[in-house]
């Protein structure tokens with residue numbers, strides 16, 4: 001019996017995760033999978049109920065699980081809280097405690113949604129990038145950090161950006177292996193001309209390269225990478241970078257596809273145990289209105305079956321069902337266009353379950 | 357007599373700066389301006405000639421000047437040098453030594469080049485964003501920094517991200533004042549949910565806001581900002597952010613216009629002494645072939661006349677001349693499209709001088 005922990009979180013999290021769980025239940029039936037699900041609190045809803053964004057009970061259940069399905073955390077309600085007890089701290093805490101260092105963020109243009117991108121169609125049609133982001137190190141977790149008072153009486157904020165060779169090597173291997181299974185091209189993104197951390201980063205990537213002779217490694221400065229994503233995104237296959245640059249570039253890349261409501265992500269540890277979540281956030285402005293697109297979460301369930309639960313047939317089935325639903329012109333508001341049928345969160349879940 | 361120091365730098369720097377100087381000479385004549393120019397070395401060419409990227413002579417001349425016109429620095433020839441003696445160190449050194457903390461990077465879509473953008477025209481037509489980037493602080497200059505060996509024998513790279521209240525306040529004021537003169541909207545970009553530095557950043561921006569009641573201040577996370585630049589860039593008027601985020605977002609914003617060869621920038625100190633340079637880099641692949649677009653440099657001369665030399669009429673004249681040249685369909689390769697006349701670097705300079 002495999003264990004999946006479900007963490008709905010905040011905002012639209014509850015609604016979209018509910019549809020993800022329905023789809024998981026449907027494939028369990030269809031394929032006779034031995035999977036049990038449990039639920040726990042994280043983020044703002046955990047703060048409201050227990051005072052902390054990552055209760056011990058949640059962390060213990062997460063440790064015991066084979067995979068985790070997360071909705072999203074955060075919202076204006078908790079924006080003025082101190083950083084130590086904000087909803088985001090729950091997310092960062094679980095990533096770090098479970099050593100989920102390998103964050104895979106695909107940016108795929110769905111042919112059925114080709115018009116949704118703000119980029120010209122020849123620039124993005126067929127776009128299929130995988131961003132590999134280091135998720136448990138870098139400036140997100142570096143010590144020392146804080147706000148201190150200087151001798152002249154004014155305050156100063158400080159954070160530490162830090163990566164060790166072994167941290168760089170393990171995310172590098174995830175990226176090289178992903179590139180081997182895809183187009184064989186890996187672009188490592190750094191700021192080698194300014195930051196010492198990324199001098200070491202580039203050195204380690206170069207050292208790994210000979211072990212993966214079937215992968216063509218290149219390097220790019222982060223400012224240029226942001227530019228190239230807008231200029232000619234199809235030049236990329238797999239990109240690998242640190243936590244902060246990856247946060248920025250993966251959101252940029254996701255938005256190129258025009259369908260951020262469609263994109264799943266995986267955060268894996270060294271044994272392919274993982275947390276799965278949509279790339280988009282908790283969208284508090286549309287929460288509770290049956291408006292959110294559950295497909296990113298449903299596709300996160302597919303990723304979970306593929307990477308952590310080894311149920312490839314069930315993963316394929318979900319992805320095919322989503323494709324069928326899109327072919328049929330069924331759309332939530334975020335991806336709707338003239339001539340399509342507009343549906344809500346639940347009805348989209350219904351459609352996927354039916355298409356299975 | 358005002359003094360302008362010219363720093364051609366590397367790659368296409370020499371070629372584009374030569375055209376900038378020609379245009380400056382032409383407006384000097386036309387408007388009877390009292391401006392003398394001098395030249396000095398910086399970057400890779402300075403390394404080749406003197407062993408260091410920022411020779412004392414250059415720095416002394418820069419201190420004595422009223423304004424500086426820079427081409428670009430860097431290239432693969434110097435890529436394997438140690439960080440302390442790389443071409444970029446010359447650029448970072450002059451920014452820091454002269455306290456040019458206020459970097460203004462406009463991203464403007466020229467109506468004559470509307471088709472050059474990779475974004476759909478309704479998304480970018482009329483785009484006019486100003487990015488205000490802090491240029492002498494943040495992780496670019498933070499101490500301690502380096503690569504050290506840990507107890508377990510492996511190495512670790514580390515950099516320090518740091519901003520004091522006064523550093524944030526002075527760049528904040530530059531941005532608020534710019535917003536007052538433009539559309540009255542200022543978006544401050546941070547990572548307030550993760551980094552303590554930007555908690556202080558946001559606090560200082562909020563504290564300044566009441567002094568500028570005619571400016572509407574908003575805050576945005578940097579990952580969302582990268583996304584929104586692709587999704588709906590026209591929502592922005594002025595954006596303000598730190599050195600590293602500004603590096604990434606300003607290149608992204610510039611590329612949205614499709615005419616990165618057209619965009620000038622200014623880096624100002626507290627007294628509006630400034631260094632002016634194109635947003636694009638040294639493009640070593642096309643150097644020495646009369647292919648580079650000199651318009652970003654020529655427009656940087658206009659910015660210099662406007663901000664540091666107080667010669668508004670001459671600045672206007674240059675900008676109008678560039679507009680005329682574009683109206684006439686004259687284009688370098690980077691902005692060329694069907695039906696236009698393709699010209700080289702020098703011929704583009706000729707055209708602007710003639711249009712003056």
Ligand SMILES: CC(C)[C@H](C(=O)O)[C@@H](O)C(=O)O
Pocket residue numbers: 074088091092247549550579
């Ligand atoms: C919510 C926030 C802490 C998080 C991050 O910055 O990692 C989010 O932006 C993401 O990319 O998953």
Ligand SMILES: CC(C)[C@H](C(=O)O)[C@@H](O)C(=O)O
Pocket residue numbers: 193194223430444447448603
């Ligand atoms: C060349 C490099 C050091 C520089 C920077 O990162 O500031 C450049 O990218 C820029 O934006 O002017």
